[in-house]
Amino acid sequence: MKKNVLFVVLMLALVLVGCAEHEHVWNEGEISKDASCTEVGEMTYTCETCKATRTEVIPAMGHSYEFEVTTPATCIEDGVETEICSRCSAKGKTRSIVAAHKYDSNGECTVCHAKKDDVDKAEARIGTKYFDTLTGAIKSLKDAESKTAEIVVLKNSVKLENFSTITGSNDNSAYDITFVGNGKEKTTIDISTDLTMPPYEGNHINYIEGANLAFKDMTVVIGDGSNYQGFARAGSLEFDGCAIVGMGAHWGNGDVIFKGCEFKDNGNYSLWLYTGKNYVFENCSFISSVGKFLHPYTERPLSLTITVKNCSFENTNEAAESGKPALNIKTKVVCNVSFEGSIEFKNVATGAQGSKYFQLESNNGSIIKINGVQIYPEV
Numbered sequence: 001m002k003k004n005v006l007f008v009v010l011m012l013a014l015v016l017v018g019c020a021e022h023e024h025v026w027n028e029g030e031i032s033k034d035a036s037c038t039e040v041g042e043m044t045y046t047c048e049t050c051k052a053t054r055t056e057v058i059p060a061m062g063h064s065y066e067f068e069v070t071t072p073a074t075c076i077e078d079g080v081e082t083e084i085c086s087r088c089s090a091k092g093k094t095r096s097i098v099a100a101h102k103y104d105s106n107g108e109c110t111v112c113h114a115k116k117d118d119v120d121k122a123e124a125r126i127g128t129k130y131f132d133t134l135t136g137a138i139k140s141l142k143d144a145e146s147k148t149a150e151i152v153v154l155k156n157s158v159k160l161e162n163f164s165t166i167t168g169s170n171d172n173s174a175y176d177i178t179f180v181g182n183g184k185e186k187t188t189i190d191i192s193t194d195l196t197m198p199p200y201e202g203n204h205i206n207y208i209e210g211a212n213l214a215f216k217d218m219t220v221v222i223g224d225g226s227n228y229q230g231f232a233r234a235g236s237l238e239f240d241g242c243a244i245v246g247m248g249a250h251w252g253n254g255d256v257i258f259k260g261c262e263f264k265d266n267g268n269y270s271l272w273l274y275t276g277k278n279y280v281f282e283n284c285s286f287i288s289s290v291g292k293f294l295h296p297y298t299e300r301p302l303s304l305t306i307t308v309k310n311c312s313f314e315n316t317n318e319a320a321e322s323g324k325p326a327l328n329i330k331t332k333v334v335c336n337v338s339f340e341g342s343i344e345f346k347n348v349a350t351g352a353q354g355s356k357y358f359q360l361e362s363n364n365g366s367i368i369k370i371n372g373v374q375i376y377p378e379v
């Protein structure tokens with residue numbers, strides 16, 4: 001009996017000593033928490049001898065992305081492919097699918113029936129209709145029920161001809177056309193030949209005559225920087241993401257809106273506000289080698305509202321004193337002006353009233369506000 005007790009005690013002691021000192025023999029481990037695309041998991045190992053456990057981190061897997069078509073391309077509109085994770089459906093990067101016709105062996109698109117020859121030589125298109133010239137595209141609206149259209153400019157360099165000559169009418173107010181380019185570096189539209197006119201007192205007829213025109217993502221060549229050029233007698237004008245070359249003076253009789261536009265140096269004012277009603281300049285940059293920018297000027301009385309929001313004015317001529325402030329208002333134009341947001345001046349002259357924002361020839365009733373606070377006339 002005593003012998004047995006001794007044996008048990010001995011074994012117990014051995015086990016205890018062994019456990020304290022043995023090398024763990026880890027099993028293959030078990031996943032105690034699954035890793036996901038974005039979260040780490042956990043692996044638990046158990047000692048086969050003493051059942052002690054230890055854990056290791058399982059790294060997050062990261063997404064398993066593959067591109068899938070999320071918006072198919074059509075004949076004329078680019079589509080979109082999006083990276084989608086096969087595990088968790090998270091979305092990653094996108095890339096565009098270039099629009100393309102699907103030509104058959106005769107060179108005709110099996111989807112929209114456009115002919116390859118027509119597409120290749122086209123200067124413009126409206127929807128899936130192709131036109132050899134921009135003039136042809138505008139002319140096609142003459143008998144259309146709606147004269148609201150987006151005309152996509154397909155060639156790098158096109159001319160916009162005398163609108164009234166194209167439409168054969170002296171009332172084009174039903175026309176509402178947006179010309180869409182392929183970026184201001186790639187597409188240039190030239191209006192300088194047929195649309196500019198002599199001074200207001202000159203020949204009035206046969207220019208744009210009330211049409212509402214918008215220009216998107218292109219360079220617009222108005223002229224060579226001479227006086228009295230521009231969009232004579234437009235109904236309204238809008239420019240979005242455009243570069244403006246030349247000094248426009250004629251801006252029609254209504255709204256004149258510039259968004260994200262760049263007024264290039266033309267050796268003169270960036271523009272004359274010679275006609276129009278309501279001007280908006282938003283996120284625009286003005287660059288001038290003579291330090292002259294916005295110039296409300298006419299030979300007759302005119303009232304304008306002008307909003308300048310988040311714009312920059314840069315005089316590239318180091319002699320700032322030789323230039324003018326951002327807005328140089330001549331006597332006959334009464335302006336209701338709001339400067340809003342961030343207005344930046346680089347080397348811009350200070351005007352007669354001590355401001356880089358404006359100067360007036362005389363107190364003609366104009367009101368100037370900066371972020372809602374009237375700065376002229378002083379209150």
Ligand SMILES: [Zn+2]
Nearest residue numbers: 024047049050
């Ligand atoms: Zn152990």
Ligand SMILES: [Zn+2]
Nearest residue numbers: 037063085088
């Ligand atoms: Zn995922």
Ligand SMILES: [Zn+2]
Nearest residue numbers: 075101109112
């Ligand atoms: Zn097609």
